[in-house]
Amino acid sequence: MFQLGWFGNLTAPEWTASPTSPYVTDDATNWMDGRFYIDQARNLERAGFDFLMLEDSLMVPDMYRGNSEMALKHARYAPKLDPVVAASMLAYATEHIGIICTASTTFYNPFQLARQFATLDHLTRGRIGWNMVTSSEDRAAQNFGMDKLPEHDLRYEMADEFKRAAEALWDSWDEDAITASPETGYYADYTKVHRADFEGRFYKTRGPLNVPRSPQHYPVYCQAGGSPKGRDFAAKHTDLILNIPNGPEEMKAFRDDIRKRAEGFGRNPDDIKIFFVILPLIGETEEHAREIQDEWNGRKETNFEINMSHFEATQEIDMSVFDPDKPLPADVTTNGHQSTLENTKRAWGDKTIREAASGGRISSLPLVGTAETVADEMEAVMEYVGGDGFLIYNQPMSRHYISTITDALSPALRRRGLIRSGFKHQLLRDNLRDPA
Numbered sequence: 001m002f003q004l005g006w007f008g009n010l011t012a013p014e015w016t017a018s019p020t021s022p023y024v025t026d027d028a029t030n031w032m033d034g035r036f037y038i039d040q041a042r043n044l045e046r047a048g049f050d051f052l053m054l055e056d057s058l059m060v061p062d063m064y065r066g067n068s069e070m071a072l073k074h075a076r077y078a079p080k081l082d083p084v085v086a087a088s089m090l091a092y093a094t095e096h097i098g099i100i101c102t103a104s105t106t107f108y109n110p111f112q113l114a115r116q117f118a119t120l121d122h123l124t125r126g127r128i129g130w131n132m133v134t135s136s137e138d139r140a141a142q143n144f145g146m147d148k149l150p151e152h153d154l155r156y157e158m159a160d161e162f163k164r165a166a167e168a169l170w171d172s173w174d175e176d177a178i179t180a181s182p183e184t185g186y187y188a189d190y191t192k193v194h195r196a197d198f199e200g201r202f203y204k205t206r207g208p209l210n211v212p213r214s215p216q217h218y219p220v221y222c223q224a225g226g227s228p229k230g231r232d233f234a235a236k237h238t239d240l241i242l243n244i245p246n247g248p249e250e251m252k253a254f255r256d257d258i259r260k261r262a263e264g265f266g267r268n269p270d271d272i273k274i275f276f277v278i279l280p281l282i283g284e285t286e287e288h289a290r291e292i293q294d295e296w297n298g299r300k301e302t303n304f305e306i307n308m309s310h311f312e313a314t315q316e317i318d319m320s321v322f323d324p325d326k327p328l329p330a331d332v333t334t335n336g337h338q339s340t341l342e343n344t345k346r347a348w349g350d351k352t353i354r355e356a357a358s359g360g361r362i363s364s365l366p367l368v369g370t371a372e373t374v375a376d377e378m379e380a381v382m383e384y385v386g387g388d389g390f391l392i393y394n395q396p397m398s399r400h401y402i403s404t405i406t407d408a409l410s411p412a413l414r415r416r417g418l419i420r421s422g423f424k425h426q427l428l429r430d431n432l433r434d435p436a
Helices: 027-033 035-046 069-074 083-092 110-123 138-143 152-170 228-237 247-264 286-298 300-314 338-348 353-357 371-385 399-415 428-433
Strands: 003-009 051-055 098-104 128-133 178-181 186-188 220-223 240-243 273-278 389-392
Touching (some): 003 035, 051 083, 083 098, 098 220, 152 228, 220 228, 300 353, 371 399
């Protein structure tokens, strides 16, 4: 048995016909009222997904060719709603699915984040998670009064301390601090509410938090770092890791490496769930599925532009300065997502930038077929990897693509007993650790 998560992005749904969205709706102009995402969350919950992870970024990319044309043309990284604000709405529309919100340790401060996520954990009755990111864009830093980001590894040192500061605030309320006793006249016992008095190299906070202890105490911790520093941070701190290794061998190696690092930090590796990013293409027949794949591969110019936008947003690399008809230079570096850059270099190999970037899909596995054949392949791969789950990624979203997963693939997986048919627990962390 394994688990499913969904990569969500609070930006415009599909607005033109595409291989995975042959129908155009008015969602592209109405999405900002949130109803599209409410429908999405309800469908995912019905289909047995453990969580919806809401990605975020804090800028309008304008690195490629020195302007924001590609980012806004394809609406991949902007415009975008704030996931922390949207989470309570999605949680009220659902009963069981977890809501994981992205929030940056580089730009938030510990008290602000601790207060918001304790509030969300109460409002969701224990279904909130925090995707801990260190951010990767100087453009975002400039929106917060900084000239540029701190160096990559330093950002992880800051994140480590940030998490400890937030936990000191979450710990400031004892579990039984609220008595609400008519006999004593005390609502909360002041002897069970404590100052945090946290002081580190980067952060200082007095406390106590003014939100009582929440159902999970700490949110579910999620992280996607793949660099050596990122892997250490994830193995030490998180409940849930998202990654995009290339193929079963790399997937297994990544999971084995994380589990080994977790043991080194004195953790039970079974407490860390690793979800591999996939983009299944589901057809009514095998031939239909291959036609969808061929359509994807045929969108070369669109795929190329989207990948250029992806590079400018996650790496802050202006790919327009390189000859697209030559391979990506080996000496290219970034202060952004370093593991993403290294994975790209390996996947692209000796291909030209144009050839490689025109391929289009982000996925650890080339899952193409009917719901039944894709379910078979997912089962076989997970048995080999020994893994925990898959995170399904498709941007931009469409109701049509969502339905191919929730109404075709999920039932095929359920018939094999591979994913949950219900939720045993109220808390997200408990459901992740006990999926039966």
